[in-house]
Amino acid sequence: MSSTSRRFVGVAGLVAVLTVSACSGGSDSAGESAGVDVAETTSTVAESTTTTTTIPPVLAPLTGLPVAAPVTRPALVVKIDNHPKARPQWGLNQADIVFEENVEMLTRFAAVFHTNDSDPVGPIRSGRKQDVDLLESLNAPLFAWSGGNSEVTKLIRASTMVDLSHSSANDEGGYRRESSRSAPHNLLADTSKLWTLAPEGSAPPPAQFAYRAADESIPATARETAGIKLSMDGVRVLWEWSSEFSRFLRSQDDKPHVDVDDVRVNAANVVVLYVQYSKSGYSPVAKTIGSGEAWVFTAGKLFQGTWERSDAGVPFLLKDTAGTEIALTPGNTWVELVRIGKGISYLPGTDPTSFKYP
Numbered sequence: 001m002s003s004t005s006r007r008f009v010g011v012a013g014l015v016a017v018l019t020v021s022a023c024s025g026g027s028d029s030a031g032e033s034a035g036v037d038v039a040e041t042t043s044t045v046a047e048s049t050t051t052t053t054t055i056p057p058v059l060a061p062l063t064g065l066p067v068a069a070p071v072t073r074p075a076l077v078v079k080i081d082n083h084p085k086a087r088p089q090w091g092l093n094q095a096d097i098v099f100e101e102n103v104e105m106l107t108r109f110a111a112v113f114h115t116n117d118s119d120p121v122g123p124i125r126s127g128r129k130q131d132v133d134l135l136e137s138l139n140a141p142l143f144a145w146s147g148g149n150s151e152v153t154k155l156i157r158a159s160t161m162v163d164l165s166h167s168s169a170n171d172e173g174g175y176r177r178e179s180s181r182s183a184p185h186n187l188l189a190d191t192s193k194l195w196t197l198a199p200e201g202s203a204p205p206p207a208q209f210a211y212r213a214a215d216e217s218i219p220a221t222a223r224e225t226a227g228i229k230l231s232m233d234g235v236r237v238l239w240e241w242s243s244e245f246s247r248f249l250r251s252q253d254d255k256p257h258v259d260v261d262d263v264r265v266n267a268a269n270v271v272v273l274y275v276q277y278s279k280s281g282y283s284p285v286a287k288t289i290g291s292g293e294a295w296v297f298t299a300g301k302l303f304q305g306t307w308e309r310s311d312a313g314v315p316f317l318l319k320d321t322a323g324t325e326i327a328l329t330p331g332n333t334w335v336e337l338v339r340i341g342k343g344i345s346y347l348p349g350t351d352p353t354s355f356k357y358p
Helices: 130-138 150-158 191-195
Strands: 034-036 039-041 076-081 097-102 107-113 142-144 227-232 235-242 247-252 269-275 277-280 283-286 290-298 301-309 317-320 333-339 343-346
Touching: 076 130, 076 191, 097 130, 097 283, 107 130, 130 150, 130 283, 142 191, 227 269, 227 290, 227 333, 290 317, 290 343
Parallel strands: 076 142, 097 333, 269 333
Antiparallel strands: 076 107, 097 107, 227 235, 227 343, 235 247, 269 290, 277 283, 290 301, 301 317
8 A cells, every 4th residue: 555655744742642540559557466464555556548649631622632731722623625726735634633524526624723733724715504513513613714605604604603714814814825826726824823813712622522541442342444435525535544653544536645744644533424415506515413324443443333413512422333432542533524325444454446436
């Protein structure tokens, strides 16, 4: 496979090991009876106990990785272009979570930043109706986008998301055109500048997934896997497990997907949500409230199960076939919003080129 032959550089936090430890100990001593002449005398020494407590690490809510101090800023979502003329992109490997959604015969990324910056980030493109339901569980995130039609603009401005569009945040957000690319696939901004525009009182996002502890074993409901092939609208996606890097590595349209630094796009977790799509004009609209089938790829394993979500304000709940919540590997996560029946997982030892995309 081409995945291990390319240069691979880990993003910040990929090799961090989550440890939670507590230890306690003590010593007990009691006086022994001793005979003195005919009378019995008892000497007692008070029991002393020493307990040592280890303070658990501070964990980043969107990765489950330890951080030096709580990250108090809000989540920042950037809509990133995936048109062939927009590749390679800036910032995909720095995001904590990336959602890939179908748009008009292409896909687009909603990259969620909280732990890391990306200066620059992009190319930045327009929002969609489906972004509102998808992203509101992030607790009033900042939303960086190039703009949209009047209906989409009205929906986003009426949502809990903070509108930081090109027209709203222009110079203050660091928006600019990259001269080496052609419009509209060349709009960039800086996350460090966009964060300065957060409204007073903005708060960090809640955790969107559960994560395993370092000493927690993989449940027996996990299955062996080498990766997955996905047919998105106009884009063929392959995720391959690399045991060398303990990461899933991404290809699209049968080529390794690299960022602008020539680093392979990679993830600790790939969450595949099978969703129904309706249409709004020419645009697909993913239904992300309700329930459906979910495949969760983590630690080189596959959990088949379900996703459920009662409201846009709450995160997706992922359960395995035993009805237990699925815990991810601490690290970054890609979430694929796939049409029903458009994914095929394959076993280790299988050549992914030996079978077609679904």
